[in-house]
């Protein structure tokens with residue numbers, strides 16, 4: 001069984017279209033989305049609809065719950081764009097998916113809010129390994145928009161971000177190949193880094209004058225460098 005693990009689409013439909021084309025070459029049995037469908041980019045309605053149409057598992061991320069529940073007035077652009085039906089669906093997304101593959105217990109989450117704070121893949125051993133408790137062999141998450149893997153008693157995998165990737169401004173996602181059930185067997189994780197038209201994505205954002213924090217988003221799309229300092233200077237403190 002092959003599962004494509006995608007996350008953090010963040011309203012970047014240019015990146016999602018590149019992802020869709022690439023996925024068609026990998027023969028995945030299922031696509032799972034680890035959350036943050038919306039916010040940041042200019043096309044949250046389209047990336048939400050894509051995830052709901054194509055993914056058999058869709059988990060909620062910090063942005064999905066924050067936008068869906070209208071927690072921040074500054075997100076009113078996204079509220080208007082998405083409409084109440086999509087906001088209600090975002091609010092109701094599940095936080096976790098558990099699966100047994102190749103004899104391993106695998107826990108899949110977005111990151112926050114299951115994690116109380118943003119955890120990067122290089123963060124302290126104890127902070128990350130806690131999420132393997134009580135009996136998981138593998139934790140798969142996203143949230144920090146950078147791919148990575150660690151071995152800390154169990155395996156910890158970060159799948160990266162499709163629409164707002166950091167470190168490398170490409171579409172980042174992962175493939176997981178395993179055998180359903182309890183029998184011990186190989187489990188293969190592959191990281192995909194996919195070039196896409198970053199300039200077109202930036203232009204899509206420029207064409208939407210009401211998009212909040214557009215300069216920060218455009219910088220991230222073009223360079224892969226987190227623009228948190230730009231957001232803080234504008235009174236914004238919600239990262240990734």
Ligand SMILES: [Fe+2]
Pocket residue numbers: 008010036061063143145240
């Ligand atoms: Fe995110």
